[in-house]
Amino acid sequence: AQRQVFNHHLFRFATITIPDQPQDSTLNVLLRVREHPQRSVEATVGLGREELLRGQVSWQNRNITGSGHRYGVSGRASFIEQRLSTDFLVPYVFNTRSSNVSSLFGQHKLEPSFELLRAGFNNSLIYQFDRTKTASASYEFSINEELSRNSDAALPDSVLNYNVSSLSLSGYYSEGLSREPRGWLIQPFIEISGTFSESTFTFQKALLDIRRYTHLTNHLVFATRINTGVIFYSEDERLPSNIRFFTGGTNSVRGWNRQELGPSRVRFDESGDFETYIPVGGRSMFTFNLELRQDLNEVIPNVGLAAFLDGGQIWRDLNTLEERPIQYGAGGGIRYQSPIGPVRVDIGYKLNPTDEDLNIYDGEDFGSAWSRIGIHFSIGQAF
Numbered sequence: 051a052q053r054q055v056f057n058h059h060l061f062r063f064a065t066i067t068i069p070d071q072p073q074d075s076t077l078n079v080l081l082r083v084r085e086h087p088q089r090s091v092e093a094t095v096g097l098g099r100e101e102l103l104r105g106q107v108s109w110q111n112r113n114i115t116g117s118g119h120r121y122g123v124s125g126r127a128s129f130i131e132q133r134l135s136t137d138f139l140v141p142y143v144f145n146t147r148s149s150n151v152s153s154l155f156g157q158h159k160l161e162p163s164f165e166l167l168r169a170g171f172n173n174s175l176i177y178q179f180d181r182t183k184t185a186s187a188s189y190e191f192s193i194n195e196e197l198s199r200n201s202d203a204a205l206p207d208s209v210l211n212y213n214v215s216s217l218s219l220s221g222y223y224s225e226g227l228s229r230e231p232r233g234w235l236i237q238p239f240i241e242i243s244g245t246f247s248e249s250t251f252t253f254q255k256a257l258l259d260i261r262r263y264t265h266l267t268n269h270l271v272f273a274t275r276i277n278t279g280v281i282f283y284s285e286d287e288r289l290p291s292n293i294r295f296f297t298g299g300t301n302s303v304r305g306w307n308r309q310e311l312g313p314s315r316v317r318f319d320e321s322g323d324f325e326t327y328i329p330v331g332g333r334s335m336f337t338f339n340l341e342l343r344q345d346l347n348e349v350i351p352n353v354g355l356a357a358f359l360d361g362g363q364i365w366r367d368l369n370t371l372e373e374r375p376i377q378y379g380a381g382g383g384i385r386y387q388s389p390i391g392p393v394r395v396d397i398g399y400k401l402n403p404t405d406e407d408l409n410i411y412d413g414e415d416f417g418s419a420w421s422r423i424g425i426h427f428s429i430g431q432a433f
Contacts, residue, residue, distance in 0.1 A: 053181070054146040055083060059120050059139065060112055062086050088112050099427040100300055100308045104128035118142070130308075133157045147178045162309055163328045164291040165197040170214075184222040191215045191248060196290050210290055212250035216243040226263065231273075235261040251293065253283040261433060269345040274338075275433045277302070280368060281333040294331030295364055300426040301433065302337050303360040305379025305398030306407070307424055312364025313374065314406045324411045329364075334371065337362030339433055343385070354385040358432075360398065377402050379424070388429075396426040 055064040064083045071078055088111065095105045108124035120139040126132070135155035143150050152173045159166040170192030178184045191214070198208040218241045225233030237259040244252030257279040264272045279295055297303055298311030314327040341358040361378040365371055383396030400407055400422045409417035 051081075055081065057146075057178070058118070058141055060085050060118060086112055096429055097427070098300065098429070099425060101128035101130050130161070131157065131159045143175070149176050150174070151176065159292070161291070161296075163198075163330060166194065166292050167197075168192045168194040168292075181227055182224055186218075186220050188218045188220075189216070190218065194290070194292065196292060212290055213248060214243060214251070214293070215246055215248035216241050217245050218242075231261070231263045232265065233263060235259075235263070251283070251285075251289060253281055253289065253293065255279065255281045255293075269347065271343040271345075273341045273343060273431075273433065276336075276338050277362075278336045279334070283333060289333070291331055294333060295335035296329055296331045297335055297337050297362050297364055298329075300396070300428050302339075303362045303377070303379050303398075304358065304381060304396055304426055304432070305360065305400045305422075305424040310407070311362060311377060313366065316411060324414075324416060326409065326416075327406045327411075332364040333367045334365040335362070336376070341432065343431075352387040354387070354392070355382065356385060356394075356396070357382045358396070358398075375402075377404075377407075381424075383426075385431075391430050394426070394428050394431065396432070398424040398426065400424075 052064050052066045055061060062084045064081065067080045067082075069078065069080055089109070090112075091107070091109050093105070093107045095103070097103060104126065105128075106124060106126035108122060110120060110122040112120050114121055118141060120141075121136070122139075123134075123136050125134045133155060134157075135153050137151055137153040140150045142148065150173070152171070154171050156169040157166070159168075170190060172188055172190040174186050174188035176184065176186045194210075194212050194214060196210045196212070198210075218239065220239045221237065223234070223236045224231070225235065237257075239255075239257040239259075241255040243249045243254070257277075259275070259277045261273070261275045264274075266272055281289065281293070281295070283289055296309035296312065298306030299308035303311050309329050309331075312329055313332060314329045317325045317328045319325045337360070339358065339360050341356055344355045346353045346355065359378065359380045361376050363374050363376050365374055378401040379398040380401055381396060381398040383394060386393040403422060405411070408415070408421045
């Protein structure tokens with residue numbers, strides 16, 4: 051009961067005590083709660099190797115008309131993504147374990163291979179079975195304009211307008227309940243697009259993220275993760291970039307920069323000379339991470355070390371798995387346990403890069419010694 055009351059967004063904390071009382075067939079309990087202020091503003095800022103500088107500002111109005119509902123407006127921005135959204139939360143829809151969130155959003159993304167402008171709405175029903183298991187069902191409709199970042203592309207191929215109408219089902223299971231993850235963590239996800247005939251593309255997407263945290267000693271953790279996904283799409287034409295899978299970067303396969311692992315195409319400059327390779331993504335994806343995390347608290351307070359082996363690949367579809375082998379990145383890093391989470395610096399080394407990874411085109415090397423190395427900086431663990 052204490053946890054369910056505390057989970058309500060109105061309350062900052064909730065405690066339950068049993069006062070002294072006669073022993074009989076009844077039991078009186080004392081519940082104390084403290085509410086959040088009705089209105090609040092929150093601002094956060096962060097640094098990272100990929101987004102560089104990111105920030106978020108949110109405003110919330112709780113207990114609208116005395117109903118316990120919440121309305122919020124938030125905006126976040128980085129050098130990769132800018133998003134403005136509003137949301138309306140209805141807690142305790144069917145019982146104390148269920149809630150519903152409706153939101154309107156507008157978004158701008160600037161990825162290596164495409165630029166995206168989108169707007170739409172989302173409605174999600176969330177159900178918490180217990181402290182370890184949560185499930186959600188959501189429907190989202192969005193209007194999208196995607197611009198190719200291929201400088202030699204000619205209209206109309208460089209601009210793609212499309213709608214996405216999809217039903218998504220997701221789950222979350224976490225064996226460990228402490229701040230430091232322990233045991234298994236499993237997150238399945240299924241998206242079905244085109245259910246109500248409002249979508250330009252009809253496809254089905256499935257994702258599975260499995261993690262395991264094994265404490266070998268009090269100060270040594272072996273963390274593992276497998277993340278895989280597939281998109282089923284029957285048409286010959288290629289799906290928009292924003293729907294396809296990409297991988298590589300600070301929180302996936304280290305050694306590669308953001309989204310740079312996998313198939314790519316050449317981009318030329320205005321004079322027709324080679325400039326760089328641009329990732330194109332695919333409909334099948336597999337990655338894994340193995341990481342040893344050593345806590346050095348007894349020697350150097352709040353400092354830790356890590357060694358990792360990552361691997362993965364992106365394929366155009368399930369029929370092309372043999373065309374591209376798994377690629378690996380290995381390295382290590384240092385962690386500092388700050389009040390806002392572990393500050394992480396990792397250095398990854400590509401073990402089996404392709405010519406595209408090294409910026410080699412038509413036999414000529416346009417890269418450098420740094421083409422094999424990825425430096426990753428962020429707040430929070432990789433997984």
